[in-house]
Amino acid sequence: MGRKFFGTDGIRGRTNEGVMTAATAMRVGQAAGAYFLRGDHRHRVVIGKDTRLSGYMMESALVAGFTSVGMDVIMTGPLPTPAIALLTREMRADLGVMISASHNPYEDNGIKLFGPDGFKLSDEDELAIEAALEDQPAVASAPDIGRARRIEDARGRYIHAVKKSLPEDIRFDDLKVVVDCAHGAAYEVAPAAIWELGARLVSLGVDPNGRNINDGVGSTSLDALRARVVQEQADIGLALDGDADRLIVIDEKGQTVDGDQLMALIAKRMAASGELRGGGIVATVMSNLGLERFLKNEGLTLHRAKVGDRYVLEMMKQKGLNVGGEQSGHMILLDHATTGDGTVAALQVLAALVQSGKKASEMLHLFDPVPQLLRNVRYSQGQPLENVTVKDVIAKAESELAGKGRLVIRPSGTEPVIRVMAEGDDREQVEQVVDRICRAVEQVSS
Known part of the structure; x- marks a missing residue:
């Protein structure tokens, strides 16, 4: 069956056009909700979003869809994609939804779905939901319609979780860090987590207005961060994207460090400490040959998956590996998250910087990329x-x-x-x- 709605990372498109309309969002809520009505317990879904203007519209439509088939809804407000995956699992929800178009401009939006285990849905699950979108939904009777509520402590839960990804003795007291949140989903949580660990913090992209997400800031627009790192004489700059599942780094000289270099750093450190499982990592067919050669010299193997973090994750699970990612900055560290998490990856990089005693430019450029x-x-x-x-x-x-x-x-x-x-x-x-x-x-x- 061909795909009309789902792409490589959920459903995505320009708002109020094609598949990305309020009507479609409500149908997705009904189809996905009905698909996950399994067992006789009270069913629930966690819904988060980034800071796009259309997030309000899409959230309301999804709430209508889910409640109409009898599923209770928990709304978190703006939070990173990995936070929704985490809360879905922690709150024993049957389904998680993130409303975001990631690094795209504000005019676009998207819907990402997570199963009760916090992992993105399989192709089979997506195809089943897609097929149901063409059918008339079986709505709940009046007494069985779901309820919706908004929770206020979701940010604190996520901040606590990402800090727990580090040993308790790690502090960032001697680091000056510039963090660019792309006016996106992590505009509050990422700076808070880094500041709570002791860093001297300079923040960019933390004033969302609904229309400025990824606009001249974030992991796909690095000039502002690069200039600020040099201006502030900071130790390092961290750039997230709109839903904060990607990380790109700027060293103290203003040089870019992409996902390939970050994977090399994390893989080498985890192998040395005995934490790297399976003797290798997963990247995609687009990762640089220089990364593959570097890992080989370290006695490690690079496995290549199709482009898309979901395919990276599938291969990681198949091969029993706990580190994977993409050149674009998706970093999947399965010991700490079920999907790419830019904030968790950022904390790992900052911890490495503290423990090494080196400058970012010395520590983060581990191999020369081939042309x-x-x-x-x-x-x-x-x-x-x-x-x-x-x-x-x-x-x-x-x-x-x-x-x-x-x-x-x-x-x-x-x-x-x-x-x-x-x-x-x-x-x-x-x-x-x-x-x-x-x-x-x-x-x-x-």
């Missing part, structure tokens, strides 16, 4: 990757890079675009390979 180039090619018709000419160009490129680099080609799941990525030790060769493949795709699809 990598990603280009998107839009096509107008057909399936370019099935064309014989394109296949031949790709095969020759793979042969050319063999032993010296990698080639990753994948169609977008949401638009008519082919993503072409190549990396290797020779930058000129990488550029030529990507250029040839892109030209081939353009020629057969024009």
Whole structure:
């Protein structure tokens, strides 16, 4: 069955267009609620959101949907995605919902669903809910309609949980930290957690107005944080995205440290302390070859999953590993969270900085990335990757890079675009390979 609503990370789109309407949100509440009405206990769902203006509308529609099928609703207000996963499990809820479009602009929104174990739903669960969206919902009788309430202590619960991810003797007293919360879901909790552990704190992106989430701030817009770290002569800068499941770091010199470098740091430290399970980590096909080579030199294995933190998590569970992530900054530390958690990852980086006694620029750049180039090619018709000419160009490129680099080609799941990525030790060769493949795709699809 094809997917009409769910993508690689829940349902996402421009608000009041396509799938991202109040009517759809109510249907999702009804379909997901009915799907998780299992057993004879009183059923409940935890709903959180980021700071987008449309979050109010989507929250109200979801509440209407869930209560109409007999599920009680607990609303937390703005909280990071990993906080909703945590509270779903802690509050013995049957389902968790995060209303967020992550790093997208405020005009977009999304719906992410978590099962009672705090993990994102499987493909099978999503397909079952998607099928139910096309059916007339079986609503509850009047006496069985659900209730809704808002809880006030959710932020404190999450702050306590993320601080518990560190040993009790760790303090950040000597660190000056700039944290950028993207005017998003972590605008209160991330600065509070870092400040409570003793850091001298400078905050950016902590004044949400409904329309400024990810606007010139956060993990996808680093210039403001970079300038502030240098201006303040801070030890480190931390950038979260709109729903705070990603982390990108800026060192004291203003240099960017992406998810690959962070995974290298965490994997090396956890292996040395005996905490790393399975002798390796999971990243995606987009992670740099330099990370793979670094881990190999450390006696560790890099397993590659499809793009998307849910696929990283699936492979982690399959292989019994407790560390995984993406170059974009998703960091999944299964000992502390069931999904990517930018604040937990940030505390691990700060703890490493304190314990090492080194500057961030010395500690966080563990390998030199090999030249990598990603280009998107839009096509107008057909399936370019099935064309014989394109296949031949790709095969020759793979042969050319063999032993010296990698080639990753994948169609977008949401638009008519082919993503072409190549990396290797020779930058000129990488550029030529990507250029040839892109030209081939353009020629057969024009």
